[in-house]
Amino acid sequence: MSENSNIEWTDHTFNPWIGCTKVSPGCDNCYAEQMMDKRMHKVEWGPRGERVRTSAANWREPIRWNARHAQFFAEHGRRQRVFCASLADVFDTAVPIEWLIDVLDVWRQTPHLDKLVLTKRIGNATKRLGEAFNTLMLRDDCAENPLVPWLATWIAGNAPADVWLGATVVNQAEADRDIPKLLRTPAKTRFLSMEPLLGHVDVFSSATGELLHTSGNEYEPGALDWIIVGGESGAGARPMHPAWARSLRDQCAAAGVPYLFKQWGHWHTAVVDGSTGRATFREFASFEQWVSKAQTWVAGGICLDRHGVPLERGEDFMRARDEGGFPVTVMHGVGKKASGRLLDGAIHDAFPVTSLDVGAACGRARGAM
Incomplete structure (x- = not known):
């Protein structure tokens, strides 16, 4: 599935900078900290550490991917997905606002890429976009800068269709706190990454019901467009109870929301049912x-x-x-590799279908006539 990323739900990963601060129980065993700070010593993690901007060559990669969109679509029948960012948080307030402005301009210049923006700080999103806009308005070239109307349109409520906005949610408390914030932030496609999943979560709970439902118990399609679920891997990994993953699978099925089961992580089962050959939890x-x-x-x-x-x-x-x-x-x-991605014997690899996907497919069909 991935071209320039080992992450199951993306094709490429774009990290404009490296470094972050832990803000959630899900951050306790942060793989990015272990790799970039503890092992490679490229950045100091935490509030006292500086964020390190990546190279100019790395910043040009999304432009290169965007340029080859027709070739990719011909090969895969869909648009490219870019995860922003796996080693940082785009809405981290410790990052200079000028860096965020530069990221926004990269997004503006790459309309053929679906940018999957995942944050643990969804409450910062609207504020940081506003700060970026106000900073742009103070520049001498604001009247000619194409980023100004692009960003103004987003802030006004008409978000770019090629920017998917996601929030990391690992337990019920975070769901109750952050799903309403996600739903209040302008976005055409919204998703949850529930990895590492640390407890049972009722996504459509009473705490988010006002925003998730139009009337009574009728789910409003499009309020949440995608849910990713996964367990924790690596040193000190915490187990994900099978019932939690199954519940979210069933919730998504009932609500018509695409469900992607990314991985079990370190904890799974070493028991195999002799009659079926399938792994089984005793x-x-x-x-x-x-x-x-x-x-x-x-x-x-x-x-x-x-x-x-x-x-x-x-x-x-x-x-x-x-x-x-x-x-x-x-x-x-048993470890991440052995545990795999099967949930009750099935792979769950659903993705949302956006208006841009439909438009691209229709355009390709017209071109073939």
Whole structure:
């Protein structure tokens, strides 16, 4: 799927700068910090560290990708997707506003690319776009600068169709806080990245119901256009309970929202169903079943109660029994590669279809006549 990125849901990754500060439980085991700070020593992570702008050659890459859009569409039947940014956050307030202006101008100059802008700071988006516009208006060339009307149109509510706006949400508290912010920010395509998923999340909960529904319980199509789900990998990875991923799959199916299951991460299962050959998660349905089968079923793995809380000692299981924590699910640390991307035996690789996709396909069909 990816040309210049190992990330399953994009073709290219564009990092205009490197560096960030942790702002979420999902950041605890940040892969970008481990790679760029701890291992490669290219940048100091955190509020005291500086953001490091990448090379001019790297900034020219989106322009190059944009220029070859016709060739890509002929080969793949769709537009190119560019993730902005995997090693930083576009709406980080520690970044000079001039850098953001430069990024916005790259987006303006690449209308044939779908820019997938994912942030852990969705509450900053409208403010930072406004700051960028005000800064532009102070420049001597503001009357001739094509970025000014492009950005003014976005701020006025008519967002560019080729900029997909996404928020990272890892638990219910973040969903309740950030989904309304995402829905209030002008965008043609909005999405959630729920990776690492750290708990059960009801995306269409009462906290977001006012914005997600038009009337009663009728879901408003287009309010959220895509949901990505994935577990955590790497050192210190936290397990993703299978029930959490299944629930989001089912929520998306009920709402007609495309669902992409990116990965299990480090934790999955080492058990295979002999009759089907499929990986299977073993469960203790009750405390009594755990007592009789524990040594055989756990086999070096971990047990999670139905809320995803690890159970390590006998008293933990007794508490789960008394507090309604059963059934308990067994998971094993098999690593990202072995765990794969199958959810109940299926790959979930759905993407939103935008007006630009339809327009490009129609244009290609007319050209073939």
